Amino acid sequence: MEKVLTITPSRCTACRTCELACSFKHSRNGTPGIARIRAFMFGEGRNQVVTCFQCDEAACVKVCPVSALSRNEQTGAIEVNELRCIGCGLCAVACPFGHMNQDRVNHLAIKCDLCGGEPACAAFCPTRALEFK
Amino acid sequence: MPAKLINLEIDGRIFQAEEGMTILEVARREGIHIPTLCHHDALEPVGSCRLCLVEITHRDWKGWRGLVTSCLYPVEEGLQVTTFNEDIRHARRTVLDLLLARCPNSTVIQKLAAEYGVLATSYAKNETDTNCILCGLCVRVCAVKGCNAISTAGRGVERVISIPFDEPPPDCIGCASCAHICPTGVIEFEDADGVRRIWGRSFPMVRCPSCGQPVMPEAQLEFEAAKSGLDPDYLRTCPACSQKKTVDTIRTTFELKAVEVAG
Numbered sequence: 001m002e003k004v005l006t007i008t009p010s011r012c013t014a015c016r017t018c019e020l021a022c023s024f025k026h027s028r029n030g031t032p033g034i035a036r037i038r039a040f041m042f043g044e045g046r047n048q049v050v051t052c053f054q055c056d057e058a059a060c061v062k063v064c065p066v067s068a069l070s071r072n073e074q075t076g077a078i079e080v081n082e083l084r085c086i087g088c089g090l091c092a093v094a095c096p097f098g099h100m101n102q103d104r105v106n107h108l109a110i111k112c113d114l115c116g117g118e119p120a121c122a123a124f125c126p127t128r129a130l131e132f133k
Numbered sequence: 134m135p136a137k138l139i140n141l142e143i144d145g146r147i148f149q150a151e152e153g154m155t156i157l158e159v160a161r162r163e164g165i166h167i168p169t170l171c172h173h174d175a176l177e178p179v180g181s182c183r184l185c186l187v188e189i190t191h192r193d194w195k196g197w198r199g200l201v202t203s204c205l206y207p208v209e210e211g212l213q214v215t216t217f218n219e220d221i222r223h224a225r226r227t228v229l230d231l232l233l234a235r236c237p238n239s240t241v242i243q244k245l246a247a248e249y250g251v252l253a254t255s256y257a258k259n260e261t262d263t264n265c266i267l268c269g270l271c272v273r274v275c276a277v278k279g280c281n282a283i284s285t286a287g288r289g290v291e292r293v294i295s296i297p298f299d300e301p302p303p304d305c306i307g308c309a310s311c312a313h314i315c316p317t318g319v320i321e322f323e324d325a326d327g328v329r330r331i332w333g334r335s336f337p338m339v340r341c342p343s344c345g346q347p348v349m350p351e352a353q354l355e356f357e358a359a360k361s362g363l364d365p366d367y368l369r370t371c372p373a374c375s376q377k378k379t380v381d382t383i384r385t386t387f388e389l390k391a392v393e394v395a396g
Contacts, residue, residue, distance in 0.1 A: 009387065040380050046387075050380055063361045063368075065278050066175035083161075083174035086274055087313045090357060093348055096367050098376025107313055 002076040005112075005119055005132050007049055012129035014039040014047035018121035025120035026110070034103055036112040037121050049130065051121070052099040052112035054078055060091035060100055060111070068109070077114040085109050141212040156203035156214055157185055167203055167216055168225070168245065170316050171268035176277060178204040182268050183228045184245075188215040200224055222249065230254050232266055239264040239317045264317040267292055271311035271320060279360060280304050283311060283332070296332055307336035307350035343374035 019035035027034055037051040054077050061069045061078060068084035069091060071077070087107030092100040100111045112119075114132075122132040136151035143160055150159045155178065160167050170182035180202035189206065190198035190213045200221065203214075215221070229246040234256035236242050242264075246252070267285070271294060275283050282305035286295035296302040307329050312320040322331035327347050329336045338347035339354050348371050349357075358365040370378070 009383075038376065042384055046384070048380055048383055050376065050383070059361075059363055059367055062363055063357060065360075068175060081174070086173070086175055086277075086310055088278075088308060088310050090308075090349075090368075092372045093370075094357075094361070094363060094367050095372065096370075096375060097379040098370075098372045098374065099379070101372060 002074075003117075003132050005051070005114060005122060005130065007051075008129050008131070009046070009048045011127045012039065012047040012049055013127055014041040014049075015126065017124050017126060018049060018130055021120040021124035025115055034101070034110055036101070036110060050097075050099065052078070053097060054112075054114075059094040059096060063090045063094040065090070072113070072116075075114045075117045077112065079113045080109045080111060082108050139208050139210050141208050141210070141214065143214045144216055150208045152208070154208050156187060156189075156201075156206050156208060156212075159208055160203065160214075160216060165216055169204060170245075170266060171270060172204045173270060173274075173314065176270065176273040179269055179273070180205040182266065184225055186221055186224050186228075188218060188221055189213065225249055226251055231256060235259045236264045236266060236317065238262070239266070241317050242266065263319065265294060265319045266317055267294065268316060269294075270314045270316065274310045274314045278306075278308060278310055280306055280308075280356075282306075301333040305332050305334055306353040306356045307331055307334065308353045339369055341371040341374050342369060343377070344371060346371050
């Protein structure tokens with residue numbers, strides 16, 4: 001069975017290292033705004049990170065007019081083909097969980113691609129709230 | 134059935150490619166730079182900008198060689214491709230010189246022309262103020278979206294990107310894909326006060342039910358929901374509010390669970 005990115009909220013400190021790791025991995029600049037993962041703090045030590053669920057029947061794949069989104073069979077992640085993407089932003093709106101985004105500079109869809117099988121967020125998570133196993 | 138594999142030579146290196154791929158596709162895959170203006174991977178190539186010209190020859194062609202548009206030319210066994218030499222540079226220079234004559238004010242064209250040493254056009258400058266290079270990306274993207282609201286009209290020097298009968302196009306859904314894809318930024322649209330104005334039409338925008346931000350034109354929402362078969366409500370909420378909702382759901386679930394465990 002393919003590996004899964006697991007999130008354990010009780011271990012998350014919302015330190016946002018995952019956001020930075022994600023941003024550096026995908027664009028070589030540390031802008032959390034383009035990170036594919038997001039940490040939330042609720043106060044009283046309760047935190048949560050959310051990222052793409054890689055849905056089996058994904059709304060983003062369904063709406064893409066140019067088939068720029070497809071599943072990588074090896075990692076199980078839905079990936080954006082940036083050369084095909086026309087930047088219409090429809091996938092970001094269609095995702096019922098809000099886990100997709102649009103790069104405001106290049107007008108390209110951005111989403112978690114599990115870093116091709118080695119998620120940087122899990123590798124850098126200091127408390128092992130994110131694990132890839 | 135797997136596609137037939139073909140061996141071809143690009144700049145002296147041998148590459149394998151699948152039958153039906155174009156020279157440009159193989160070159161891009163191998164990281165060999167070929168400039169283009171009218172190419173987009175998601176759209177049918179048309180070869181209108183002529184910038185991707187490369188030289189081809191074959192050992193069976195008895196020394197014949199010629200320039201072809203790499204975005205359209207399919208690979209064939211034993212093809213020998215040169216992506217840059219003096220002839221190609223000369224041809225691309227002429228293309229850019231002509232484009233610069235057509236769009237003297239376009240910074241995209243100015244920059245590309247300067248790369249090929251064309252700092253000012255040697256032809257008479259176009260007097261009508263346009264930055265449109267007639268690459269047709271907007272027309273093709275509109276067709277791929279399934280609207281076909283705009284097209285090219287006229288021939289030769291009178292060719293323009295146009296809307297039917299120069300009236301606001303009835304098939305337009307206001308998605309602004311044409312504006313986003315335009316390499317020289319000619320197509321204008323304006324989002325103000327929850328209304329998008331493009332191609333002479335005004336489209337009222339759907340507002341996110343949570344934050345009130347405009348999400349997309351109502352006409353587009355109807356069109357996309359019908360096309361994809363998705364629940365229209367999926368397309369009403371903005372990404373940030375959808376994410377907030379997800380997080381809230383997860384949080385409340387955990388809180389209920391915690392109460393259950395403690396209780």
